[in-house]
Structure formats: structure tokens, C-alpha cells
Amino acid sequence: MRSGTLGLTAAALLFLPGAALAGMTSDESTLKAAFIYNFAKFVDWPESAFHGKREFCIGSIGHNPLEKELAALAGKTVNGRSIVYRRFTTPEQAADCNVVFFARSEQARTEEILETLSDRPILTVGDYGEFCGKGGMFALEKKDTRLVFDVNLAQAQRAGLRPHAQLLKLARKIYGKP
Amino acid sequence: MIASLFPRSNRLSRLGRGLPRLFALALLLAGTLPAPAAASGPPGDVLELPLEQLMNIPIVSASRKTQAIADVASAVFVITQDDIRHSAATTIPELLRMVPGVQVAQVDGTTWAVSIRGFNGNYANKLLVMIDGRSVYTPLYGGVFWDVQDLLFENIERIEVIRGPGSTMWGANAVNGVINIITKSAHDTYGTLVTALAGDREHRTVSARYGAGTGNGTSYRLYLKNVDRGGTHSTGPAAADSLNLTRGGFRVDAGADGSLNLTVQGDAYGGSADHTFTVPLFSAPFTSNNSSPVDLLGGNFLSRLDWLQSETSKYSLQLYYDRTGRDTLIFNERRDTVDLDLQHNLRINGRHELTWGAGYRFLHDHTPGSAVFALDPTDRSDTLINLFAQDEITLLPETLRLVLGTKVEHRTTTGWQLEPSAKLSFTPRKEYSLWASVTRSVRTPTRAEQDVSATLAVIPPTPPAVRPTFVTLSGNEALQAESLMAYEAGLRAESNAGVSFDLSTFYNRYTDVITPQTGTPFPQGSHVNLPSVFRNVASYDSSGGELAVNWQPLEWWKLKGGYSYIRFFGTGVEASPAVKATPGNQATLRSLMALGKKVDFDLTGRYVGENRFPLANGTVVVIPDYVTMDARLAWRPAAGWEVSLAGRNLLQRRHLETVSDQTAVRHEIERDFYGKVSWAF
Numbered sequence: 001m002r003s004g005t006l007g008l009t010a011a012a013l014l015f016l017p018g019a020a021l022a023g024m025t026s027d028e029s030t031l032k033a034a035f036i037y038n039f040a041k042f043v044d045w046p047e048s049a050f051h052g053k054r055e056f057c058i059g060s061i062g063h064n065p066l067e068k069e070l071a072a073l074a075g076k077t078v079n080g081r082s083i084v085y086r087r088f089t090t091p092e093q094a095a096d097c098n099v100v101f102f103a104r105s106e107q108a109r110t111e112e113i114l115e116t117l118s119d120r121p122i123l124t125v126g127d128y129g130e131f132c133g134k135g136g137m138f139a140l141e142k143k144d145t146r147l148v149f150d151v152n153l154a155q156a157q158r159a160g161l162r163p164h165a166q167l168l169k170l171a172r173k174i175y176g177k178p
Numbered sequence: 179m180i181a182s183l184f185p186r187s188n189r190l191s192r193l194g195r196g197l198p199r200l201f202a203l204a205l206l207l208a209g210t211l212p213a214p215a216a217a218s219g220p221p222g223d224v225l226e227l228p229l230e231q232l233m234n235i236p237i238v239s240a241s242r243k244t245q246a247i248a249d250v251a252s253a254v255f256v257i258t259q260d261d262i263r264h265s266a267a268t269t270i271p272e273l274l275r276m277v278p279g280v281q282v283a284q285v286d287g288t289t290w291a292v293s294i295r296g297f298n299g300n301y302a303n304k305l306l307v308m309i310d311g312r313s314v315y316t317p318l319y320g321g322v323f324w325d326v327q328d329l330l331f332e333n334i335e336r337i338e339v340i341r342g343p344g345s346t347m348w349g350a351n352a353v354n355g356v357i358n359i360i361t362k363s364a365h366d367t368y369g370t371l372v373t374a375l376a377g378d379r380e381h382r383t384v385s386a387r388y389g390a391g392t393g394n395g396t397s398y399r400l401y402l403k404n405v406d407r408g409g410t411h412s413t414g415p416a417a418a419d420s421l422n423l424t425r426g427g428f429r430v431d432a433g434a435d436g437s438l439n440l441t442v443q444g445d446a447y448g449g450s451a452d453h454t455f456t457v458p459l460f461s462a463p464f465t466s467n468n469s470s471p472v473d474l475l476g477g478n479f480l481s482r483l484d485w486l487q488s489e490t491s492k493y494s495l496q497l498y499y500d501r502t503g504r505d506t507l508i509f510n511e512r513r514d515t516v517d518l519d520l521q522h523n524l525r526i527n528g529r530h531e532l533t534w535g536a537g538y539r540f541l542h543d544h545t546p547g548s549a550v551f552a553l554d555p556t557d558r559s560d561t562l563i564n565l566f567a568q569d570e571i572t573l574l575p576e577t578l579r580l581v582l583g584t585k586v587e588h589r590t591t592t593g594w595q596l597e598p599s600a601k602l603s604f605t606p607r608k609e610y611s612l613w614a615s616v617t618r619s620v621r622t623p624t625r626a627e628q629d630v631s632a633t634l635a636v637i638p639p640t641p642p643a644v645r646p647t648f649v650t651l652s653g654n655e656a657l658q659a660e661s662l663m664a665y666e667a668g669l670r671a672e673s674n675a676g677v678s679f680d681l682s683t684f685y686n687r688y689t690d691v692i693t694p695q696t697g698t699p700f701p702q703g704s705h706v707n708l709p710s711v712f713r714n715v716a717s718y719d720s721s722g723g724e725l726a727v728n729w730q731p732l733e734w735w736k737l738k739g740g741y742s743y744i745r746f747f748g749t750g751v752e753a754s755p756a757v758k759a760t761p762g763n764q765a766t767l768r769s770l771m772a773l774g775k776k777v778d779f780d781l782t783g784r785y786v787g788e789n790r791f792p793l794a795n796g797t798v799v800v801i802p803d804y805v806t807m808d809a810r811l812a813w814r815p816a817a818g819w820e821v822s823l824a825g826r827n828l829l830q831r832r833h834l835e836t837v838s839d840q841t842a843v844r845h846e847i848e849r850d851f852y853g854k855v856s857w858a859f
Contacts, residue, residue: 015604027489031224034224034232035232038228038229038232063368063397064393065365073225086665102238103365105365106368107366107367108367108368108369108370109818112858114318115817117259133772133775135775146233146235147232147233148233149233169227169411170230173733
């Protein structure tokens with residue numbers, strides 16, 4: 001009787017389309033680097049961000065677990081400029097970069113670093129959910145097994161950056177909506 | 179064969195026979211289903227995808243923390259760093275009040291009663307509490323000395339609370355639940371942080387932390403914290419219950435992006451906590467309340483090596499040493515623990531996630547007692563060995579998962595114990611998930627239950643009798659493990675209106691519960707001895723449920739609520755340890771408001787229902803219900819600075835939360851206020 005029920009369950013399970021859901025997977029670091037690359041691509045940059053430079057700088061501050069993945073972006077382009085990756089130890093060094101990635105190690109110092117970078121056309125991305133609340137522009141966060149992001153629109157606009165509508169549509173949360 | 183491992187329970191042996199069949203079925207299913215299509219390709223592929231698609235790619239986390247509690251099919255609640263920051267709590271037990279299903283009652287300024295799903299009291303003994311994978315409950319009585327379990331709150335990454343048995347993965351003492359406090363990696367705490375806190379009861383708490391990286395993938399941090407906390411209001415005789423404790427420690431994390439990660443950490447603490455002991459006297463007035471400082475000195479050292487052999491195979495090796503020193507009026511405890519754990523996590527064809535491991539723990543204690551409390555022998559060593567294996571089988575990708583596993587634990591006095599579990603989780607849509615589980619869990623006898631020889635009370639003679647009666651309690655070397663069969667089910671759901679809820683229900687059957695059994699009085703010299711001995715005699719059932727609801731009505735306003743219900747069944751249960759300090763109903767409601775970027779305003783209300791406290795002498799004290807509230811206002815005037823004001827237990831001048839078996843003095847918790855300044859740079 002018992003094994004009969006089990007047999008039925010087994011049969012039912014076998015006929016369910018299990019494979020249909022299977023798809024692509026990625027490791028966290030690669031996915032985060034891909035998000036950062038997309039943020040850079042889907043923002044309108046002011047000319048002042050480049051000063052006639054030929055390169056597009058993506059930098060990180062703090063203990064960065066994405067080092068390999070961000071360095072692998074070299075050769076790709078944003079706004080017609082090819083990407084270079086740089087590592088910074090002080091906020092002052094980052095002042096001329098285009099994208100600055102804040103590693104989790106900088107959580108306690110977020111506001112201080114942002115103050116140094118403020119009013120420059122620098123896109124800031126934080127590896128922690130509270131980043132936008134502290135005045136950062138893009139916050140990455142893992143939710144269950146997916147990666148999600150928040151945007152602080154007011155901060156981006158203050159720096160002269162204009163995120164595309166499609167980027168805003170995908171954000172989990174938008175801070176400082178007009 | 180399996181039946182013989184469960185000599186005293188037919189129910190268990192039926193489950194035991196059923197498990198291999200379930201296993202076979204699962205393996206059959208897993209083998210016949212097609213394997214998922216190609217996993218992660220080269221990174222280049224992912225980079226070319228549009229963001230819409232990136233957002234749907236599941237992360238295969240190759241570096242899943244070994245100490246993380248599986249959230250598949252259990253009642254889990256996670257206290258995040260955000261929850262901690264917005265709380266007015268200054269101690270770990272206060273933080274636990276926000277978790278539904280957890281009973282927290284403050285006995286006095288330094289003693290807490292904390293349990294999950296009942297069996298609470300200052301000697302609650304069915305909980306496993308860990309800090310970074312290091313067990314911190316004392317094998318002396320199976321409970322936690324909460325006065326020494328403190329941390330720099332800013333160092334906590336999260337606190338995972340699992341209600342219900344976690345014995346298959348975590349073993350020893352994880353009967354009613356597991357509380358796992360996880361601190362941040364040293365990679366996540368760069369810079370300097372200084373905090374200072376002061377108020378009426380919180381005389382002074384100061385802390386400092388410094389963290390940095392060495393540039394080659396290694397990060398470290400150091401911290402120091404001193405707490406000077408005043409006592410609570412004692413009704414009746416004055417009784418001291420203040421605390422002064424200093425602790426410091428370090429953590430080093432090396433090699434975060436490589437395949438080999440090493441964590442080395444250590445803490446040391448010293449200080450004193452005032453405790454009151456009601457001690458029987460062998461002549462008139464037969465009892466006395468003694469407040470005296472308990473001297474506390476301890477430390478620990480832990481190292482963990484995580485090796486990512488490949489994307490599908492991961493090893494973790496952890497070794498720790500822990501030293502606890504506690505000098506009280508009635509006993510002095512020196513305890514050394516060495517624990518070695520190996521874990522291997524292996525994914526097979528994308529369908530099986532196999533975790534197996536082995537653990538070895540050596541315990542030694544030297545505990546000289548007093549005239550009223552002694553352990554025989556004074557010195558004792560114990561060895562615990564465990565082996566476990568668990569398979570998480572994906573029956574339908576991201577939809578249906580079955581987790582089967584068991585732990586086998588060996589201890590010299592109680593022999594081999596089997597702790598199997600079967601859990602099923604069904605996620606028909608991303609927003610809904612249902613789960614159910616059956617688990618057997620055991621608790622082996624504590625050092626005191628085996629070796630104690632204590633005089634609990636002296637009853638003055640009632641004329642014409644002339645001899646006083648000594649109520650004594652003796653340990654029992656022949657005790658067996660007590661066991662729990664837990665049946666659980668739950669539901670999680672999330673709506674797109676920003677509402678999520680998590681409902682868990684359970685039915686627990688406890689058998690062979692170790693309980694003091696009173697014998698017949700006999701004359702002994704100049705007194706009468708009323709002896710009681712620990713025996714595996716009681717059986718109780720409990721059932722109940724917990725609900726956690728989160729709602730974010732506005733971008734700047736979060737509401738978080740919790741409700742717990744529990745009831746007990748069994749002969750004499752109303753006067754048993756099962757119901758002790760466990761209200762049938764309790765609820766919490768938190769409101770977290772971000773008033774602009776610089777100001778936070780947080781409120782936490784809680785209701786704790788009427789509950790009973792059966793004292794060792796047979797009297798049942800009824801604790802009235804109470805409602806109270808904490809509030810916190812924080813302001814960040816400049817980058818890195820935060821100033822906050824907090825008030826606790828605001829709704830009345832003072833209230834009683836629970837009583838105690840250790841002292842006859844009753845303490846009431848008063849309304850209090852404190853201010854805190856923190857500076858990060």
C-alpha cells in the first residue's frame with residue numbers, strides 16, 4: 001500500500017518537465033563584473049568625464065574580490081574608449097577614474113570616500129545593499145540565488161550622469177526619484 | 179539492524195526502515211532525470227548578455243560558507259547587521275527577542291533565560307549556540323552563560339536562528355534549535371571604528387576596532403571592548419547584579435580570491451559579574467541569599483581552512499580551542515575544549531549536493547564545588563565523535579528538493595546515537611515555497627546530570643519534629659540520551675506589494691526527558707534526607723507555530739512583525755520544565771524609519787504572554803504578561819559619525835520577566851536610557 005503510493009509519486013515526478021528550467025549559471029564575481037560593465041554602458045556620460053582621454057577607467061577601492069573579473073574587462077569599450085582596470089588604496093587616487101567599485105571592506109568608510117569623490121562625474125558601485133542609502137549610486141546585492149541592484153538616481157544626476165530608462169526599469173529600488 | 183539502534187521506540191524504528199527506501203527512490207529519480215544543460219561557460223559569454231538576462235542567471239556560489247545554516251526546509255530567521263544597527267539592544271539575548279519562536283526573559287542584570295519552543299529557564303538545556311562555528315553552550319548544564327557571550331556588535335555579520343532540531347548537521351544539543359552568530363570577514367572591516375555608550379543602567383561601554391589589508395590578499399582586524407553595566411531592581415533583599423567585562427580579539431582572513439582561504443581568529447575576556455545564590459544552611463535560618471562577584475576569565479582560538487578543490491568540490495577543516503573559567507560562590511569551573519571538524523561538500527551532476535563530515539571534540543573540566551554543590555569526580559574528560567552525511571537532491575530544478583541525512587554521534591557514556599532527518603521543499607514559483615520535515619534529535623546527559631551531588635534546600639523542622647529535612651539532588655551515571663521526534667512544516671511567500679511572510683508549524687514529541695525524580699525521605703544523622711535523582715522518566719508533546727511578516731509600505735518605512743504560539747501536552751506538564759518561562763503567546767512589532775539620509779527612528783514593541791515557572795521545590799510561579807517598547811533615534815551629522823539615543827522598556831517603570839532556580843531574589847527590569855556615539859574613519 002505504502003510503496004504503491006510512492007510508486008505513483010515517482011511516476012508523476014518522472015513525467016514532469018524537469019529539464020525545461022535548466023539554464024545558464026554563473027559565479028558571483030563574474031556576474032558582478034558583468035553588472036558593472038552594463039551600468040557603465042547604460043549611462044549617458046558628460047564630456048567632462050573624459051577630458052579627451054582615450055581610456056575608460058574602472059577602479060576599485062578596498063579589498064576587491066572581483067579583481068580578476070574586472071581586469072578581464074580590458075579591451076572592451078564604453079563610449080568608444082577601451083576599459084582599463086585600476087586598484088586604489090586612497091579615495092584621492094580614484095578621483096580621476098570613471099567607475100569606482102567600493103568593496104565590502106569599505107562599508108564603514110563609505111560616506112567619507114564618497115565625500116572625496118562628490119560632484120565629479122564618477123559612477124560609484126557598492127558591493128553591499130546599504131550603499132545607496134549612504135549616498136552611493138549603484139548597490140549590488142545577492143537575493144537568494146540572483147543578483148539585484150538599487151539605484152540612487154538623485155546622486156547620479158548630481159554627478160551629471162544619466163542612467164537609461166531600461167536600467168531604471170530593472171532596478172529593485174530607486175532612491176531619490178524626482 | 180537499524181531497529182536495534184532504536185531499542186526503545188517502535189516509532190523510530192519504523193522511520194528508520196522507511197529511510198533507506200526513500201533514499202533509493204530519490205536516487206532513482208535523480209538518476210533518471212536529465213542533467214541540467216551546460217553550467218557556466220567562459221566569463222566572456224556572460225559579459226555579452228544584456229542586463230535583463232543577467233538578472234535571471236542563478237549564482238552558483240562556489241564559496242558557500244560552511245557555517246551557514248541550510249535554509250532549504252527549516253524554520254530559519256536571520257538577524258542582519260541592519261536589524262542589529264536599528265535595535266536598542268546592548269546584549270545578544272535582547273537581539274534574540276525579535277525572532278519568533280524564541281523565548282527570552284531577563285532574570286537579572288547578568289542572567290538570562292533563552293530557549294526556542296519551550297523548556298526555558300535559567301537552566302534551559304536544549305539549545306546549541308555557536309559563535310563562528312564554535313560551540314558556546316556549557317556542557318556543565320547544557321545551557322549558555324549569557325553574561326560572557328558578548329561581541330562587538332559592529333563585527334556581527336548576521337545571527338542565524340534555526341527553530342527546531344538542527345541535529346543532523348550540527349549535532350550535540352541542537353534539539354530545540356540552533357543559534358549561530360557569524361562575524362564579518364576581516365576583508366569587510368577596514369578602517370578604524372570607535373564607539374562610546376553611556377546611560378543610567380548602561381554605565382559605560384567603550385570599544386575600538388582597527389582593520390586593514392596587507393596588500394597580498396590578507397586582511398586583519400583587532401578589537402577591544404569594555405562593558406560596565408549596572409544592575410536591575412531587586413524586590414525584597416538587595417542583590418547585586420552588575421557586570422564589568424573587558425574583551426579583545428583579532429581575526430585574520432587570507433586568500434579571499436584564491437581557492438584556499440584561511441581564517442584565524444581569537445578572543446579573550448576577563449571581568450566579573452555579580453550573581454545572587456540562594457544557598458541552603460544546615461541550621462537556622464536554613465537559607466541565605468548571597469550576592470557575590472563571579473570571576474570570569476576565558477579565551478578561544480579558532481582556525482579554519484577552506485579549500486575549493488573545484489567548482490563542485492569544497493573542503494573545510496576547522497580547529498578550535500576554548501578555555502572557560504568561572505569562579506562562583508558554589509563552584510569553580512575550569513573547562514578546556516578542543517574541537518576538530520572536517521567537512522566536504524560535493525556536487526554531483528548538478529542534481530546531488532552531498533555534504534559529509536566528521537568531528538572530534540575533547541572536553542576536560544576541573545570543577546571543585548562547595549558544601550551545597552559538588553561534582554564527583556571533580557575532574558572529568560569526555561570525548562565526542564561524530565560522523566554525518568547529507569544529500570540535497572534536486573528532484574526538479576529550483577522546484578522540488580529532498581534533503582536526506584543523518585548524524586551518528588558517539589559519547590563514552592551514552593554510546594552511539596543516530597540523528598536522521600528527511601526534508602522536502604517545494605517551490606512552485608519564485609514567490610512561494612512549502613516545506614516539511616521529520617527529524618530525530620537527541621540530547622546527551624550533561625556533566626551535572628551525571629555527577630552532581632547538591633543540597634537544594636533545607637526545610638525547617640515542623641514541631642514536634644526536631645530534625646530539618648535536606649532536599650538533595652544526585653546525578654546518575656546510568657542516564658540515557660533524551661530524544662525528540664520533530665514534525666515540521668512551513669510556508670514562505672512574497673507578494674509584489676512589498677509584503678513577505680514566513681509561517682512555520684511543528685509537532686514535537688520528547689521522550690526519556692531527564693527529570694529529577696523524588697524518592698522517599700529517610701533519616702540520616704541529625705536530619706532527614708529527601709533525595710531526588712535525575713532519571714529518564716518524562717515524556718511531553720508540544721505543538722505550535724510562528725509567523726514572521728515583513729512589510730515595506732513606503733521607501734523609507736519598514737514594518738517587521740512576529741508572532742509565536744505554543745502549547746504542551748503530557749502528564750503533569752503544567753508543573754514541568756517543558757512549560758518553564760514559555761508563554762503560550764508572544765508577539766513583536768518593529769517599525770524602522772529612515773527620516774531622510776541622516777536620521778533613523780526605530781520602535782520595537784513586544785508582548786509576552788502569561789507564563790509559568792515551576793521551581794525546583796515544586797512551587798509554580800505565575801509570571802504575568804507584559805507589553806513594552808524600545809525606541810531609538812539616530813543622527814548622522816557628518817560622514818562616519820553617528821549619534822543615537824535609545825530608551826528601553828519604556829511603557830512601565832519596571833516589570834518582572836521571569837524568576838530563577840538559582841536565587842529566591844526577584845529582579846524587575848527597569849525603563850532605561852542611553853546615548854551612543856560612533857565614529858568610523
